[in-house]
Amino acid sequence: DVVVTQYPLALPVTLGQAASISCRCSQSVVSGDGNTYLNWYQQRPGQSPRRLIHEVSKRDSGVPDRFSGSGSGTDFTLKISRVEAEDVGLYYCMQSTHWPTFGLGTRVQIK
Amino acid sequence: EVQLVESGGGLVRPGGSLRLSCAVSGFTFSGTWMSWVRQAPGRGPEWVAIIREDITETLYLESVKGRFTVSRDNAKNSLYLQMRSLRPEDTAVYFCVVGWAGDHWGRGTLVTVSS
Numbered sequence: 001d002v003v004v005t006q007y008p009l010a011l012p013v014t015l016g017q018a019a020s021i022s023c024r025c026s027q028s029v030v031s032g033d034g035n036t037y038l039n040w041y042q043q044r045p046g047q048s049p050r051r052l053i054h055e056v057s058k059r060d061s062g063v064p065d066r067f068s069g070s071g072s073g074t075d076f077t078l079k080i081s082r083v084e085a086e087d088v089g090l091y092y093c094m095q096s097t098h099w100p101t102f103g104l105g106t107r108v109q110i111k
Numbered sequence: 112e113v114q115l116v117e118s119g120g121g122l123v124r125p126g127g128s129l130r131l132s133c134a135v136s137g138f139t140f141s142g143t144w145m146s147w148v149r150q151a152p153g154r155g156p157e158w159v160a161i162i163r164e165d166i167t168e169t170l171y172l173e174s175v176k177g178r179f180t181v182s183r184d185n186a187k188n189s190l191y192l193q194m195r196s197l198r199p200e201d202t203a204v205y206f207c208v209v210g211w212a213g214d215h216w217g218r219g220t221l222v223t224v225s226s
Contacts, residue, residue: 007218039212041156048216049156049205060214096212098171100146100158 002026006093006103012111021106025094028073029078032098037096040069040078043105044089054080085110113137113215115207120220127197131220133207141185144210147192149203151220157203159194161211161217175201197224 004027013019015037023038030036040053051060056076066081080087088110093103119131133145147159160181161170169181180193188206204219 037212041213048218049213050216051213054212074191093154094213100211100213102155102157105155108167 002068002095002101004093004095004101004103005079006106007093008106009104010107012057012109013080013083014111015085016082019083019087021078021091021093022041023071023076023078023103025074025076027073027098029050029095033074035097036072038069038071038076039096040067041092041094041102042087042089043092044086047089049092073085075087083108083110113207113209115215115217117205117207117220118219120205121223122223123197125198125224127224128193128195129197131192131194131205131207131222133217135188135190135207138166138209140183140188140202144182145181145190146208146210146213146219147181148216149201149222150211151200151203153177156206159205159208161188170191194222195216197222199224 005024007022036056038056041049042052043049052063052067055067068079070077090105092105114136116134120177142164146161148156149159150156157171162181178196182191202224204221206219207217209215
């Protein structure tokens with residue numbers, strides 16, 4: 001299975017400042033159809049995961065534009081341009097090009 | 112609005128069985144792959160099983176092969192997960208999820224395997 005490595009595991013941020021989470025896959029997640037099925041999820045305390053970004057950079061419906069995704073091949077990044085209090089929670093990188101696998105998660109907290 | 116409501120979780124002894132159900136509404140269930148994903152306490156999610164819209168293909172996490180069976184009833188807009196020979200390491204919240212990429216998730220149902 002593809003191993004997904006996220007870093008950092010914990011990210012203390014100041015409200016209004018930018019935040020960035022990195023994700024590395026153990027092999028390329030470019031699919032045979034040419035698409036890259038790399039997704040980002042947010043999980044707030046006590047809630048189910050919610051998909052924010054699919055196919056590297058496509059924001060899901062209702063997701064604020066302060067969230068953006070980028071990357072290619074095996075290395076990807078989720079950026080939050082200006083962190084708000086409601087952004088506190090766990091963020092997971094996940095690939096679904098192969099059998100779906102998740103990273104361990106990054107805990108975003110306010111300083 | 113997409114809604115996914117899981118049921119059937121509970122406490123079961125090692126070696127026991129449970130059947131989870133997921134009632135779906137708000138989209139064309141019969142035209143969509145569906146998945147079960149679990150999340151053990153304090154851990155990240157783990158994909159468990161996937162079923163094609165026409166039931167011609169099912170795929171499983173290696174550690175549940177031969178013990179879990181995913182099925183669906185497109186006439187009833189329902190997804191199921193039959194779990195047998197349960198182990199303590201199967202303890203988790205089980206989520207019903209749309210597709211391969213987790214477009215939408217239910218709230219989950221807790222399965223606890225313990226003596």
